[in-house]
Amino acid sequence: MSNNRSGVFFGGFFLGATIGAITGLLVAPRTGRETRKILQKSANAIPDLAEDLSTSVQIQADRISASALRNWDDTLEKLQEAIAAGIDASQQESQTLKQQQAQKSPDSFS
Numbered sequence: 001m002s003n004n005r006s007g008v009f010f011g012g013f014f015l016g017a018t019i020g021a022i023t024g025l026l027v028a029p030r031t032g033r034e035t036r037k038i039l040q041k042s043a044n045a046i047p048d049l050a051e052d053l054s055t056s057v058q059i060q061a062d063r064i065s066a067s068a069l070r071n072w073d074d075t076l077e078k079l080q081e082a083i084a085a086g087i088d089a090s091q092q093e094s095q096t097l098k099q100q101q102a103q104k105s106p107d108s109f110s
Contacts, residue, residue, distance in 0.1 A: 007060035011053055018049060
């Protein structure tokens with residue numbers, strides 16, 4: 001669960017940093033030419049940022065998938081054990097009832 005939170009945090013961090021950088025550039029006291037050059041550099045960095053973010057999201061998805069698979073396997077194993085215990089208990093109860101029935105009416109079958 002914490003791995004998921006850290007991935008979301010870093011994704012939000014990068015997005016916020018990008019938005020903050022663009023906003024800062026737009027309100028900075030620079031000439032239009034300087035601002036355009038800086039914006040050009042920032043725009044050129046966006047694909048790399050998107051690739052890093054995509055990689056981070058993929059890693060997080062893989063971790064979550066592996067965790068879900070482990071949880072599913074554990075749950076399935078517990079379910080199988082519970083079913084086996086239920087079958088055993090049912091068989092024991094059936095035998096107990098048959099024995100009680102036989103003790104109550106031994107002459108009824110003759």
